[in-house]
Amino acid sequence: MKAGTRRLPLRSVVRIRAVGGRYEKFLSDCLDRGIPLSQIEPIEEGVQLTVPARSYRHLHRLARRNRTRLRIEQRSGVWFRLRLLWGRWGLAVGAAAFAALLWALQNLIWTVEYSGISLAAQQTAAEILYDAGLCSGVWVTPELLEKGEQALLQWKEVSWAALNFHQGRLMVEAAPALDTLSVESNDPVDLIAAADGVILSVNAQEGFVCKTEGQTVAKGDVLITAHQPDRNQTVRTAHPKGEVIARVEQTFTCEQPLRYQVDAPSGDLKSQYTLQSFWGAWTPFEKDFPETGEQKVYHRPVSVAGFALPATLTETLWIDHSAQWMELDADSAREFARYACMSALYTQYPGAQIRTSTEKETWSDQLLSYSVTVCFDANIARAADVEEP
Amino acid sequence: MSKKDRSRQISNHVPTGFYLRPRLHFTFPGELEVENCKGILLCTSQMIRLDLGRRAVLVRGDELRLLSAQKRLLRICGQIFSIEFSSGEEVSVP
Numbered sequence: 336m337k338a339g340t341r342r343l344p345l346r347s348v349v350r351i352r353a354v355g356g357r358y359e360k361f362l363s364d365c366l367d368r369g370i371p372l373s374q375i376e377p378i379e380e381g382v383q384l385t386v387p388a389r390s391y392r393h394l395h396r397l398a399r400r401n402r403t404r405l406r407i408e409q410r411s412g413v414w415f416r417l418r419l420l421w422g423r424w425g426l427a428v429g430a431a432a433f434a435a436l437l438w439a440l441q442n443l444i445w446t447v448e449y450s451g452i453s454l455a456a457q458q459t460a461a462e463i464l465y466d467a468g469l470c471s472g473v474w475v476t477p478e479l480l481e482k483g484e485q486a487l488l489q490w491k492e493v494s495w496a497a498l499n500f501h502q503g504r505l506m507v508e509a510a511p512a513l514d515t516l517s518v519e520s521n522d523p524v525d526l527i528a529a530a531d532g533v534i535l536s537v538n539a540q541e542g543f544v545c546k547t548e549g550q551t552v553a554k555g556d557v558l559i560t561a562h563q564p565d566r567n568q569t570v571r572t573a574h575p576k577g578e579v580i581a582r583v584e585q586t587f588t589c590e591q592p593l594r595y596q597v598d599a600p601s602g603d604l605k606s607q608y609t610l611q612s613f614w615g616a617w618t619p620f621e622k623d624f625p626e627t628g629e630q631k632v633y634h635r636p637v638s639v640a641g642f643a644l645p646a647t648l649t650e651t652l653w654i655d656h657s658a659q660w661m662e663l664d665a666d667s668a669r670e671f672a673r674y675a676c677m678s679a680l681y682t683q684y685p686g687a688q689i690r691t692s693t694e695k696e697t698w699s700d701q702l703l704s705y706s707v708t709v710c711f712d713a714n715i716a717r718a719a720d721v722e723e724p
Numbered sequence: 725m726s727k728k729d730r731s732r733q734i735s736n737h738v739p740t741g742f743y744l745r746p747r748l749h750f751t752f753p754g755e756l757e758v759e760n761c762k763g764i765l766l767c768t769s770q771m772i773r774l775d776l777g778r779r780a781v782l783v784r785g786d787e788l789r790l791l792s793a794q795k796r797l798l799r800i801c802g803q804i805f806s807i808e809f810s811s812g813e814e815v816s817v818p
Contacts, residue, residue, distance in 0.1 A: 358767070371794045372790070372793040372794075375793055377767050
């Protein structure tokens with residue numbers, strides 16, 4: 336019985352116990368009537384048998400005639416599963432109405448999927464599409480898709496973008512923008528020293544070298560020149576290019592107050608939620624936000640237990656800012672000042688290698704004057720027409 | 725000779741009611757097929773007695789059961805020890 340059910344799970348059968356009376360005659364009568372029986376197993380004073388669901392209603396008359404008691408042991412099959420729904424028309428109507436509703440609303444955006452761009456870029460893309468009018472719950476038209484595509488193409492972080500909409504799913508395909516090539520200027524400009532120091536190495540790729548290793552240079556001295564007369568006093572021109580590594584000693588200073596005022600969040604926070612879909616927008620609790628303070632707006636697709644719904648939840652967050660006094664202890668102030676000095680060093684000389692450093696600090700009335708003298712190796716060659724950072 | 729005449733000639737060689745006679749097919753390891761069975765006279769796990777019209781057949785064995793029972797066709801399986809034939813009136817079951 337069980338094996339048969341496994342082979343044919345769609346077949347609906349009834350397992351019956353026929354006991355007492357002339358049960359053999361009952362079996363013979365079933366055969367005469369053409370009722371197919373199977374798995375007939377003799378038991379004490381009767382048999383157990385399996386009969387198709389369509390035939391078991393005819394057994395009672397035959398059993399009564401032979402004084403045999405019938406008892407249903409088990410019902411199995413699709414028919415008996417579906418019979419549970421018999422009379423419960425609300426379930427069927429509800430399922431049909433749900434299917435019809437899904438079919439009618441398949442032109443709405445239920446979910447948005449992105450491919451080809453990073454997670455951070457997806458957030459920006461979602462905001463761009465929202466500004467173009469494309470978000471969950473919007474009724475899609477070809478014009479709207481075209482508008483969204485144009486908005487994405489104007490975004491500089493993607494090289495191309497395409498929007499495909501199919502049965503409630505908006506597929507956003509995009510490729511990140513390639514790095515733009517920077518073309519070097521070919522003007523003949525001298526490379527000069529950006530700081531005083533002693534030259535350690537010169538690697539000139541183009542131009543005419545004016546200083547060599549071991550020479551001391553002052554700030555503004557020409558290191559690699561663009562013009563040089565030849566033996567006939569004819570000026571030759573080149574585009575200087577190269578690297579001049581020098582040992583430089585420079586002092587960076589910073590003043591760090593122990594108490595200073597900043598504009599920081601006060602802790603006062605308000606939020607407002609708006610549900611948007613094809614019927615419009617609904618805000619359950621409307622709030623008036625003050626003019627001052629920071630305001631942030633987040634748009635999130637709505638989903639229930641992982642199932643996307645055609646709606647967008649807009650959260651408007653208002654954060655109050657106020658002037659607050661920041662108090663620093665001595666160690667923190669020192670770290671802040673050191674960080675500022677090192678930041679200035681590496682901004683001015685990228686890739687500098689520090690050899691020695693001497694720190695000096697003086698305190699006067701809640702103010703730290705910090706200076707660090709750094710001896711470092713760095714490339715000091717700069718184009719003469721480029722301003723120092 | 726047409727195809728119709730040929731089939732008629734073949735059917736003339738088959739006696740009347742040939743396909744309505746009771747038949748027994750036994751296959752090892754122990755399945756008995758009974759065609760044109762008129763009824764079930766006894767059904768226990770040790771013996772099954774079938775009515776074949778003028779004759780009756782008694783199947784003795786252990787754990788006997790009917791795999792399927794359709795009109796004119798029965799399949800018996802189990803450990804069959806013996807098959808006895810008798811006229812329907814004379815056979816007595818111990």
